[in-house]
Amino acid sequence: MTxxxxxxxxxxxxxxxxxxxxxxxxxxxxxxxxxxxxxxERCNPQQIAQVREQLGLNESVFAQYLHFLQGVxxxxxxxxxxSVVHCDAPCLGLSYQSDQQVTRLVLExxxxxxxxxxxxxxxxxxxxxxxxLLSALRRGGATERxxxxxxxxxxxxxxxxxxxxxxxxxxxxxxxxxFPSYVPLGEDPEQWAWNMLLPWITLGxxxxxxxxxxxxxSTLETLAEDHxxxxxxxxxxxxxxxxxHALRGAVPPVxxxxxxxxxxxxxxxxxxxxxxxxxxxxxxxxxxxxxxxxPVVVGVVMVMGxxxxxxxxxxxxxxxxxxxxVVLT
Amino acid sequence: MTASExxxxxxxxxxxxxxxxxxxxxxRAVNGLSLTLAEGRALALVGESGSGKSTVAGALLGLHRGTxxxxxxxxxxxxxxxxxxxxxxxxxxxxxxxxMVFQDPLSSLDPYYAVGDQIAExxxxxxxxxxxxxxxxxxxxxDRVGIPDAARRSRSRPxxxxxxxxxxxxxxxxxxxxxxxxxxxxxxxxxxxxVQAQILDLLHELRRxxxxxxxxxxxxxxVAAESADExxxxxxxxxxxxxxxxxxLGAPSEPYTRTLLSAVPxxxxxxxxPSEEGEVLLEAVGLRREFGRGGRTVTAVDDVSLxxxxxxxxxxVGESGSGKxxxxxxxxRLLDPTGGRLRYGGTEIGTLSERELxxxxxxxxMVFQDPxxxxxxxxxxxxxIADPLRTAGERxxxxxxxxxxxxxxxxxxxxxxxxAYPxxxxxxQRQRVGIARALAAEPRLIVCDEPVSAxxxxxxxxxxxxxxxxxxxxxxxxxxxxxxxxxxxRVSDRVAVMRGGRIVEQGTVEEVYGTPxxxxxxxxxxxxxxxxxxxxxxxxxxxxxxxxxxxxxPALA
Numbered sequence: 001m002t003x004x005x006x007x008x009x010x011x012x013x014x015x016x017x018x019x020x021x022x023x024x025x026x027x028x029x030x031x032x033x034x035x036x037x038x039x040x041e042r043c044n045p046q047q048i049a050q051v052r053e054q055l056g057l058n059e060s061v062f063a064q065y066l067h068f069l070q071g072v073x074x075x076x077x078x079x080x081x082x083s084v085v086h087c088d089a090p091c092l093g094l095s096y097q098s099d100q101q102v103t104r105l106v107l108e109x110x111x112x113x114x115x116x117x118x119x120x121x122x123x124x125x126x127x128x129x130x131x132x133l134l135s136a137l138r139r140g141g142a143t144e145r146x147x148x149x150x151x152x153x154x155x156x157x158x159x160x161x162x163x164x165x166x167x168x169x170x171x172x173x174x175x176x177x178x179f180p181s182y183v184p185l186g187e188d189p190e191q192w193a194w195n196m197l198l199p200w201i202t203l204g205x206x207x208x209x210x211x212x213x214x215x216x217x218s219t220l221e222t223l224a225e226d227h228x229x230x231x232x233x234x235x236x237x238x239x240x241x242x243x244x245h246a247l248r249g250a251v252p253p254v255x256x257x258x259x260x261x262x263x264x265x266x267x268x269x270x271x272x273x274x275x276x277x278x279x280x281x282x283x284x285x286x287x288x289x290x291x292x293x294x295p296v297v298v299g300v301v302m303v304m305g306x307x308x309x310x311x312x313x314x315x316x317x318x319x320x321x322x323x324x325x326v327v328l329t
Numbered sequence: 330m331t332a333s334e335x336x337x338x339x340x341x342x343x344x345x346x347x348x349x350x351x352x353x354x355x356x357r358a359v360n361g362l363s364l365t366l367a368e369g370r371a372l373a374l375v376g377e378s379g380s381g382k383s384t385v386a387g388a389l390l391g392l393h394r395g396t397x398x399x400x401x402x403x404x405x406x407x408x409x410x411x412x413x414x415x416x417x418x419x420x421x422x423x424x425x426x427x428x429m430v431f432q433d434p435l436s437s438l439d440p441y442y443a444v445g446d447q448i449a450e451x452x453x454x455x456x457x458x459x460x461x462x463x464x465x466x467x468x469x470x471x472d473r474v475g476i477p478d479a480a481r482r483s484r485s486r487p488x489x490x491x492x493x494x495x496x497x498x499x500x501x502x503x504x505x506x507x508x509x510x511x512x513x514x515x516x517x518x519x520x521x522x523x524v525q526a527q528i529l530d531l532l533h534e535l536r537r538x539x540x541x542x543x544x545x546x547x548x549x550x551x552v553a554a555e556s557a558d559e560x561x562x563x564x565x566x567x568x569x570x571x572x573x574x575x576x577x578l579g580a581p582s583e584p585y586t587r588t589l590l591s592a593v594p595x596x597x598x599x600x601x602x603p604s605e606e607g608e609v610l611l612e613a614v615g616l617r618r619e620f621g622r623g624g625r626t627v628t629a630v631d632d633v634s635l636x637x638x639x640x641x642x643x644x645x646v647g648e649s650g651s652g653k654x655x656x657x658x659x660x661x662r663l664l665d666p667t668g669g670r671l672r673y674g675g676t677e678i679g680t681l682s683e684r685e686l687x688x689x690x691x692x693x694x695m696v697f698q699d700p701x702x703x704x705x706x707x708x709x710x711x712x713x714i715a716d717p718l719r720t721a722g723e724r725x726x727x728x729x730x731x732x733x734x735x736x737x738x739x740x741x742x743x744x745x746x747x748x749a750y751p752x753x754x755x756x757x758q759r760q761r762v763g764i765a766r767a768l769a770a771e772p773r774l775i776v777c778d779e780p781v782s783a784x785x786x787x788x789x790x791x792x793x794x795x796x797x798x799x800x801x802x803x804x805x806x807x808x809x810x811x812x813x814x815x816x817x818x819r820v821s822d823r824v825a826v827m828r829g830g831r832i833v834e835q836g837t838v839e840e841v842y843g844t845p846x847x848x849x850x851x852x853x854x855x856x857x858x859x860x861x862x863x864x865x866x867x868x869x870x871x872x873x874x875x876x877x878x879x880x881x882x883p884a885l886a
Contacts (some may be wrong), residue, residue, distance in 0.1 A: 226436035231389050233429045234451040234502070237422035244450075248441045324486045325440060 004328040006311065012309035014127045023298050024065050025227070032291040036094040043277045057094055068093060090304065093289075093295030102299040106281065110303065112182055113280035115192070116272065117265035121258060123204020128211025129254060135212070135219055136219035136250075137242055147212070163202040163275045170198060196243060199276045203269060207261060215250050216256060222249030239268030252322050259315030263308030267300050337408065339510055339542050340366035340389065344402040347384050347566075349392060358384040360566035361402070368509065371536065371543040373557035373574070375550055377589075377785035379567035380758070381735030382546045386512050389544065407509055425455040427510040428503035430496075433519055437499055438487040445471065445483025448502045455506040469502040474531060492649075493524035508541070514546045521648035521812065528857035529555050530869055548785060550593050551858030554578055555865045562586050569708050575862045594815035596857055600838045601797070603822050610774050610806040611660060611672060611693075617654050617668030629655040631830040632669070636880065637774060640800065642807040644821030644838075646814055646853075652830035655777045657810045661693040662686060673774075691721055694772035698779035700759035705750040710762045711737070711747030717770040736765040740795060757788035764795065774806040781816060793820050814857050818842055826850050831860040 035295075036054035037042065043051070052058055053132065056067065059273040070076050071091035078085045078094045085094065092102035171179045180198050183191040223246045231241050270282030281300050288296035321327040359381040364373045374382040387393055391411045393400050404411040404468040407426035409418055423429075431437040439447055448470060449463035456466075464483070473477035474497040487495055496516060513532070517525040533556060536543055547553050547581055553560050553574065561579045562569040562585070570583040581587050617638050618630040630652045637660075647653045657672070658664040662678060671679035678689055694717075697703035704713055714733045723729050734744035740761040749761055760780060767775050777796065781789040797820065800807055811817050817824060818838055825835040826847065834847040846852045855872060859865045 226431065226433060227439045228427075230431055230437045230499075231429075231439070231447075231451070232423075233392055234424035235422070235453065235454050237420065237454075245439050245441075248439070273766075275683070323441060325488045 001329060007140045015309055016302060016305050019301055020298055022060060023301050027063050027294050032292045035098050037291050094297040095296050096293045097291050102295045106299045106303055109279060109281045109284050112278050113183060113266055115185060115196055116269055116278055116280060117262055119196055119200035120203035121262050124208040124211050125198050128208035129215045131212035132215025133219060133247060135215045151209040151212040154205060159202060159206050159271045160275055163204060163272060166198055166202055180276050199272050199278060203272045211254060214253055218253050219246050222246040232318040252319050255315050255318050259311040263311040266307035267304035332727045338365040339368045339407055341405040345388060345389060345404060346401045357566050362568055364561060366544060369540045369542055371557045372559045372561060373545040373547060373553035374561050374563055375547060376563035377548060380563040383514055386514050386546045389512055390427055390429055392417050404647045411616055424451055424506050426508055427512055428508040430499050430503050430511060430513040430516045432475060432515040435495060437587055438495060440487055443484045444487060444498045445626060448505050451502055452505040466505060468506045474501045477840060479627045492520055496520060497530050512544045515594055516554060522853060523856040526872060530812045530872060532556060551860055554862050555858045558619050588787060592786040594819040596815055596818060607641060609636050610639050610788050611637040612672045613617050614664050614668035616659060616671060618659055618664060619667045630832055631831050635825055637808055639806050641822045642820055644808050644817035644824040645810045645827060646817045646824060647827030648665040648812060651827040653827050654778055654811045657808060660808060661695050661776050691770040691811045693772045694767035694775045695764050696767050696777040696780045699783060700756060700763050703763060704759060706751055709748045709750055714766045715768050740765045756784050757792060760792050761844055778810045782811060814853060
């Protein structure tokens with residue numbers, strides 16, 4: 001197993017490298033001038049040229065990429081015009097816009113995003129798997145039909161609509177909760193949880209529709225298998241057949257899809273983050289793209305990539321633990 | 330005599346009818362069947378596929394509840410009226426009074442749990458008690474059915490067991506709650522013949538010890554003869570004939586039973602008259618095939634030498650994993666040999682490139698085991714048969730069609746069914762399509778890999794007869810690969826016995842079956858079920874002695 005993990009981590013490094021190359025490449029194909037944007041609206045061409053020189057944008061793409069790699073592995077010095085800043089490895093560069101170190105920026109934003117993603121996952125696992133299981137159990141009945149409609153509605157409702165409705169209902173109309181504002185977990189765990197509750201529910205519910213359908217179909221599939229018939233023929237009760245034997249077969253696909261979803265929430269949950277004012281990576285990424293702030297974009301994409309890859313390694317390990325027939329190689 | 334004096338039979342089925350809705354209509358799987366089974370006795374339900382025998386077995390445990398099947402008539406098992414019983418009574422019946430041993434041992438156990446835990450789960454439902462006691466009981470019964478090192482093996486998952494061990498585990502599960510009736514649905518169909526003999530012997534021994542009654546569902550008359558006191562022959566959901574096993578198999582009174590019995594290939598029927606010595610078509614010398622790379626290579630076929638002549642049939646017989654399918658595929662170069670020589674009509678074809686091989690491809694054809702899986706379900710059978718013609722370069726649509734119709738007719742199918750799809754055909758008909766497709770290329774040699782193992786005996790007999798006819802007419806060389814010794818004996822001129830990738834014995838049918846030299850061949854032949862119950866008992870005793878001897882051997886050494 002150690003061998004498997006090492007192999008996968010080496011693979012992860014390759015994936016990240018490929019991602020960074022891709023982002024650099026795309027960036028240079030995209031229109032727009034980062035120097036003009038960084039400099040501001042009232043800059044004259046001379047000043048812009050100066051900024052461009054400072055940001056190293058006059059070098060070839062290849063040289064810039066090599067500098068980026070150098071920063072990641074060894075650290076590098078950046079000149080900001082007035083002073084020289086040393087940036088320790090792993091250095092993802094300085095933001096074109098704010099001259100902030102991207103590594104620091106990303107690490108600052110990570111806890112908020114991680115809070116949102118993990119909490120939402122708990123919601124989608126509980127709600128999604130629960131609903132799916134219930135509709136598999138009550139197949140053909142009214143419960144199932146209602147649940148099917150609800151899950152379809154869930155998949156069809158965009159996050160910002162669901163979130164807005166929740167905000168209007170819970171915070172404005174009923175006034176059960178104050179309008180959420182992000183409080184870091186380290187500062188006040190209780191306030192953190194209360195403020196994250198609506199974002200969790202919004203994102204989790206949206207995702208759970210998919211999990212309900214997945215759980216339902218794989219549970220029904222397992223229920224049709226021969227070994228289920230064996231336990232029925234030995235007088236095992238229906239509830240036990242479903243929860244002990246059928247659900248077990250439904251879990252592996254849920255693990256696999258969850259891993260991918262969890263990974264992509266790191267930087268991909270921009271709508272939820274914006275709606276609830278969570279200072280997370282998704283918002284950072286969108287701002288970075290809008291301002292053609294290459295180091296920031298690369299930084300967030302790296303974090304997102306790492307999250308996806310690690311979540312998948314973890315999923316494979318869980319998969320093997322859930323189904324002993326799986327051999328990790 | 331009053332009712333209270335005669336003990337009620339353990340199983341009492343009266344006028345049972347089970348019907349399913351299918352394609353808008355209603356299909357009667359069982360049609361007015363009645364049967365009784367006394368405590369401790371064994372009854373075999375024998376019939377071909379679709380005769381309704383498994384449906385009867387399911388009805389004994391009330392397994393049709395909630396499936397949409399309509400069940401009428403009464404079924405009483407151990408005093409429980411299955412149709413009227415409440416959920417609690419039904420659960421007590423299932424496993425507690427009557428326990429089912431299912432057919433496919435791989436899919437019939439939950440892949441996610443340890444075998445011992447699954448047996449313990451079932452045991453606790455019926456006997457209660459602690460988890461620990463249930464686990465101990467599970468180890469007990471696993472040991473009883475002959476799982477070596479049962480305490481340790483009980484923690485294994487089903488996939489870590491061999492097919493025979495899984496079947497034993499299923500029997501152990503049935504034994505766990507000490508039921509009065511075992512319902513065994515094709516318990517040995519998926520197993521090799523030697524393993525089948527072990528499982529049947531085990532069932533026999535267990536019944537002698539515990540006095541459990543047995544209702545055995547099987548398509549194999551030999552298996553019924555080995556294990557039952559009485560036989561009930563079913564066809565289309567109805568009873569054809571019922572009687573004591575020796576009498577019924579020895580002197581059947583119904584024509585259907587006679588047809589069924591005469592279709593069963595036997596080890597004592599006359600062998601086919603040897604064909605004239607034709608020219609050598611295919612010759613393999615030291616043929617070898619390895620799979621995998623590096624330290625994990627498996628040798629599937631090892632140093633196999635054989636010849637196939639025009640007009641003769643070479644039977645290749647062996648158990649699963651013996652390498653017979655790998656060999657068959659190599660003979661037609663669907664697989665590349667990793668060693669040895671393969672000569673076809675004087676040309677070394679073992680090492681030819683795909684392009685150089687193309688002129689010979691047409692003459693080497695294959696008929697596959699599973700006629701369902703080897704036909705494209707989305708293309709009409711006519712198109713499937715036309716494939717080899719088009720590959721050979723025939724562009725004239727009319728000629729293709731005429732030829733396909735001719736081939737359909739030749740294999741005994743209606744030529745007008747050109748446009749029909751595989752699912753519209755029965756298993757035997759699909760295999761005929763497979764044969765027609767192989768014939769389309771006008772081959773000189775056909776390798777048939779288990780061509781009849783998925784078919785009922787009467788269909789089996791028809792398909793093997795068709796092959797023999799085609800062979801006589803076209804002078805084909807046939808390689809007939811099968812696990813069934815009696816079928817191979819019936820169709821072959823010469824036989825090769827395979828084990829562990831090697832041919833352990835090769836010779837004419839008379840030599841191999843009459844005077845087997847290799848101990849493995851003798852072991853295989855001893856495991857073939859006999860149609861004569863008296864003989865079966867003698868052979869069972871002999872197998873028991875052999876096992877005893879084998880058990881004693883390490884002690885002597």
